[in-house]
Amino acid sequence: MRAPYSGRGKPSREELGMIIARIRGREYRFLTAPGVFSWRRIDPGTQLLAETMDLEGVHSVLDLGCGYGVLGIVAAKELGEGHVVMTDVNRRAIWLADENRRLNDVESITEVREGSLYDPVKDEEFDRIVSNPPIREGLDLVLRIVREAPNYLTEDGELWLVVRRKMGSKRILSEMRTVFESAEVAARGGGYWVLRALG
Template sequence: MTNHYYSENPDTAHDLEQWSFELAGKNFHFVTDSGVFSRQTVDYGSRVLIEHFDGENLPEGVILDVGCGYGPIGLALAYATGRFVEMIDVNNRAIELAKSNAKHNDIEQVDIHSSDIYSDLHQTAYAAIVTNPPIRAGKQVVHQILSDAAPLLKTGGSLTVVIQKKQGAPSAKKRMEEVFGNAEIVAKDKGYYILRSIKE
């Protein structure tokens, strides 16, 4: 059975839900389905990441949302920053939902497509990479997302990650320090850490 939200094609029966949630000052209308992450509400970690994402001093260019799910982070940041956001996920069901949610919320500056981590990107360099990584896919996958982000960022670009302390925030921070030479805890909220590294 491939029923995990990090499966390419979840085989759970469809069970569509519709609801609204305010992110970045906009009331978003989401449609979600079985087989995707946090389908009944925008998960708390994603909310904290959106709230603490700093787009002020970034270089020009595109934001990459890794593991976008049905779209809350990428769509909210596209709206909040006015930047183009490329949104990727391995889960094809999530990708279709994200495309539909972009359309229903009139968010046009997005490129939403399937990619297993960074295997199929549409840009060569990004102003920022954001991720609420798939913890249940395992530490190796999470750390690959962190490690392989550095070469994809422009100088001055940032990697922003949300991860729970109990699910590996300290080791993620250490990995980011090894890769980037810096890693800051931007926020702590209900056990969720927002970690940010800058490519110098």
């Protein structure tokens, strides 16, 4: 999904950093390193989505383009049981997300898979797909995420995206309303919109 990191997956010890964050009333620790999105701090859009995504009654979550794993790990911690899959094309992100699921004690219900968009989850369905999509890779890529999402959602499943308000948010919301029965702006903050689509 995001451009693959040109170097090796595993960072050197000198490259590794640690982010400590409080999300939904819980403390999390995330290993980070250069070569992944927003490695110095949790991106404000990711933070907003992590705080607001509705996980009530959810048993399965796909974190699409997971980076170092914030959304998937928060979802797993909230669920306590079920199944969370985190995917990314960036090998360094995959390595970090795998380490972070262990660091935050959710390894029993999470897994990390390498691959582009929905390729790693062929023939699977989820109650929620959550993503901070790579808008800088182009609007068409984000619209593709929206169009293909129903193929990977359960009957009552929902797609949750966070986007910058000034970077195609209205076009993305319009596409969600075309593809799904309904879509809305579920939260706003810091120049970001959390978009929710269902049905």
